[in-house]
Amino acid sequence: MFRQIDPRSSIPLYVQIADRIRIAVATGEMPPGGALPSVRHLASELRVNPATVVQAYRELEEVGVIESRQGAGTFVRELGQPKREAERQRLARRLVRQLLQEASTLGVTREDLEQALRVEMKVKPS
Amino acid sequence: MYKQVLKAQWLAARLPVVLLAVLAFALPLLTVTSGSGLANAPVERVGQWLFAAQQVGVLIPGLALLAGLLLGIGAWAPDHAAKHVYALALPIPRSMFVLLRFAAGATLLAIPVVTLGVGAIVATLSVSLPDGVHAYPLQLTARFAMAALVCFAIFFAISIATKRAALATLGVICGVLLADAVLASLSIKDAASVTASVFYLLTNWPGPLSILMGRWALFDV
Amino acid sequence: MSNAIETFDLGYRAGKHFEIRDLGLKVREGSIYGFLGPNGSGKTTTIRLLLGMLKPVRGTITVLGRKVPDEMARIMAQTGYVPERPHLYPYLTLEQAVRYHAAFYEGFDMAYAGEMRRSFGLPLDQKLSHLSKGEIGKLHMLLVLAQRPKLLVLDEPTDGLDPVVRRDVLSALLDFCSQGSATVFISSHLVHELERICDWVGVLDNGKLVVELPMQSFKNGIKRIRLTGAPSLVGDTPFVLLQRETTGTEQVWVVRGWQPPMAQWFEGVGAAVKEVVDLDLEEGFVELLRSSRAPVS
Numbered sequence: 274m275f276r277q278i279d280p281r282s283s284i285p286l287y288v289q290i291a292d293r294i295r296i297a298v299a300t301g302e303m304p305p306g307g308a309l310p311s312v313r314h315l316a317s318e319l320r321v322n323p324a325t326v327v328q329a330y331r332e333l334e335e336v337g338v339i340e341s342r343q344g345a346g347t348f349v350r351e352l353g354q355p356k357r358e359a360e361r362q363r364l365a366r367r368l369v370r371q372l373l374q375e376a377s378t379l380g381v382t383r384e385d386l387e388q389a390l391r392v393e394m395k396v397k398p399s
Numbered sequence: 400m401y402k403q404v405l406k407a408q409w410l411a412a413r414l415p416v417v418l419l420a421v422l423a424f425a426l427p428l429l430t431v432t433s434g435s436g437l438a439n440a441p442v443e444r445v446g447q448w449l450f451a452a453q454q455v456g457v458l459i460p461g462l463a464l465l466a467g468l469l470l471g472i473g474a475w476a477p478d479h480a481a482k483h484v485y486a487l488a489l490p491i492p493r494s495m496f497v498l499l500r501f502a503a504g505a506t507l508l509a510i511p512v513v514t515l516g517v518g519a520i521v522a523t524l525s526v527s528l529p530d531g532v533h534a535y536p537l538q539l540t541a542r543f544a545m546a547a548l549v550c551f552a553i554f555f556a557i558s559i560a561t562k563r564a565a566l567a568t569l570g571v572i573c574g575v576l577l578a579d580a581v582l583a584s585l586s587i588k589d590a591a592s593v594t595a596s597v598f599y600l601l602t603n604w605p606g607p608l609s610i611l612m613g614r615w616a617l618f619d620v
Numbered sequence: 621m622s623n624a625i626e627t628f629d630l631g632y633r634a635g636k637h638f639e640i641r642d643l644g645l646k647v648r649e650g651s652i653y654g655f656l657g658p659n660g661s662g663k664t665t666t667i668r669l670l671l672g673m674l675k676p677v678r679g680t681i682t683v684l685g686r687k688v689p690d691e692m693a694r695i696m697a698q699t700g701y702v703p704e705r706p707h708l709y710p711y712l713t714l715e716q717a718v719r720y721h722a723a724f725y726e727g728f729d730m731a732y733a734g735e736m737r738r739s740f741g742l743p744l745d746q747k748l749s750h751l752s753k754g755e756i757g758k759l760h761m762l763l764v765l766a767q768r769p770k771l772l773v774l775d776e777p778t779d780g781l782d783p784v785v786r787r788d789v790l791s792a793l794l795d796f797c798s799q800g801s802a803t804v805f806i807s808s809h810l811v812h813e814l815e816r817i818c819d820w821v822g823v824l825d826n827g828k829l830v831v832e833l834p835m836q837s838f839k840n841g842i843k844r845i846r847l848t849g850a851p852s853l854v855g856d857t858p859f860v861l862l863q864r865e866t867t868g869t870e871q872v873w874v875v876r877g878w879q880p881p882m883a884q885w886f887e888g889v890g891a892a893v894k895e896v897v898d899l900d901l902e903e904g905f906v907e908l909l910r911s912s913r914a915p916v917s
Contacts, residue, residue: 280815283898285836313798317791321816322652323798378895403723411711477709484707487673489724490697 278319286321287328294329298338298349299360309339309347400491405503411477415469416507422462423515423543427522427536430455430617445532449618456615459515463543466511467550474504475558501555508547516540519617534618542615622685624649624771624803625670630679632669639665640827643679647805647820652797654818654835655807656905662827663807664704667775670805671701684771697725700764704775706756710749714742714759718766725767733766736792754785761789765796774806778813790817811902815839821901823908830912831876835901842904843878844897847871851889858882862911870894874907 278289297303309315312330316323330347333339338360341347352360376386409416430452478486486496519536528534557568623646630643639662647653657663668674670681672689681688683695708717714737722728737744740758748756757777764772772793778786794817797804808814814821815835822832831838842862850871854861859882863874871891878896886893899907 280812281900281902283840283900286816313795316798317795319816320787320790320794322819323794324819400723403720406716407709407712407720410716411709477711480710481705481707484673484703484705485709488671488696488701488703488707490693490695490699491724492693 278321287325287332290315290319290321290326290329291332294333295338295360296364298352299357299364301357303349305349305351307349309349311346401499401502404499405506407477408474408500408503409507412470412473412507415473416510419462419466419469419511420514423466423511424518426455426459426462427515427518427539427617428525431522431526449532449616452618453616456617459539459543459615460546462511462515463546464550466508466547467552468554470504470508471551471554471556472558474500474555479558497559501552504551504555505548508551509544512540512544512547515543522617528618532618536617539615539617622649623647623682624651624684625653625805626682627670628680630666630669630681631677632665632674633677634665638677638827640669640676643827643829645822645829646832647803647822649803650801651820652804652806652818653820653822654814655805655822655824656809656811656814657807657824658809658909661824663824664775665827666824667773667805667807671696671699671773698770700767700769700772702760702764702772702774702777704779706748706760708748708756708759711747713745713747714751715744717748717759718763721763722766727768729766729768732768733762736762736765740788740792754781757781757785757789758792761792765792768800770802772802772804772806774804776808777806778808778810786813793817811905812900815901823905825909825912828912830908839901839904840898841877841879842899842907843875844899844903844907845873845875845878845886846894846897847873847886847891848894849891850886851891858885862907874899874911876904876908 278286278293280286282289294303294309298305303309309330310318312323312326315321316326319326330339330341334341334347338350338352339347340350372386376382487493489496516536519534519539523534523536560568625645625647627643627645630640630645631638632640643666645666655663655666665674669676670683670688672692672695675689684698686695688695709720712720718730718733718737722730722733740755740762742751742755742758742762748759751759757780761777764774774793777793778789781789790813793804796802806814806818818835820833821835821838823830833841841859848870850864850873857875859878860876861873862876863872865872883893883896
């Protein structure tokens, strides 16, 4: 599942990790009630500072994606269908935001983008 | 800690220790070759035999010197190779580590001492001595132990020294020899040789090397 | 929050020139501190000073709350040190080497050592002289981690190791860190490796500490800014200007300590910011060094 996190990216590592988990939860890859790897295990596997993993988990807990149970570990919360849909929407909007940012850097106009979207969506099956 | 230091030192110095032990065992036995039938032999024959025994006996302080040299230098060889980094990083004071190495080296030194003792006793038992001739196996062994320890201590100390100190020591020795050569070439009458004076100082009590001097004989009157 | 390592005005000289100058390190307890610097900047010398192997010409050093070199034995009892060059006895077998090391450390965890040996795939009865560089690297890490120390001082622990071994070594290190609150002081010139694991970074160049910051601040704060209309004379800036050059109609400034509101400063001097580019740690490191060696006019 993971986890080619990129230390060179300007996105902080803990955000990258948290995002990966959010995506996994939204797609159902990490099912509700499923256990997350321990901080120790993940830090070692990803070769990142354990504090980074702790931060990622804390952020996820704050937004209600995961919950930690005393002595048992950290688990994916039962997100109802609407919540999962909201997650997907959030991710989709983030993708679009990135696209728009890059487009403006490269000097690609909105019209060019819309055109391209139409073409690509027709060609590639959903 | 001591156990591990001893083990490490043994593993590094196995070969020299075994070699020394074999030599130490062999030397006393060499003194008793041709010793059969001495009990009733004429005085001249006994005299000749004693003289031969003493010749071999001279080798024993030589062995003590060799043992001290090999084990003294061998004690620090592994540390020198890596510039003492491992030893310096250990959680014990440096003086304590030096003490551990010294104790380990001295313990290994005991091996040739023991084999010498065994060899001396075997040699003593294998001859029937004429009246007036006595054997001194234990005294010889004790003397050898002391001599070897002193030599070990000297070479151990030299070995710890930094390259600079060791070179300085060597330089002093060369300087002394050079001074003597110069004095000799100038033919100054009655000039005492510096080397001879230093040698005298070292080898006469309380000089440290005095222990190597004198008659080293297993059998004596 | 106390400091595991603290130096004040540390200076060292071996010959005519000062190798280390005015060094004021502060390594917070529990952090993973990356000591970055090009080859020859004095990283190893600094480490040797910290561990009492060299005597400083000036300044004070405190490690784990104790003064160096007064309480060296107590400090080293809680410190795991991996030097730059192999220092173990090559004629010992791996098992003998582990037992030797264990004899000196009270809390040495033999079970943990055995676990690591198995996961590293190290053979018990081979002499150290017959082990590969990677195996020796793993052994070094195994020995210091099994001590369960409060402080780890690692001098280029993955240098010269192939990527697979590097991963294994770092994984083991981080696994240990997750178990407790050890402090790690790791020197390296492998910037990307440090980028992942360090939460603090100190950059050494030519014996001087150029910068000491939380990793995230350092990374976020170094930017390359494309702008037009930049002034030729620059007075006080809210950021630290590292480099600037002109290409055609544009200017490119490399700055440190950047925060988004600072864009207003540019407006204030009549310049227009075209783009703010993030630099990764390596690029930032290079720019930092360039500017510390040839300060901006």
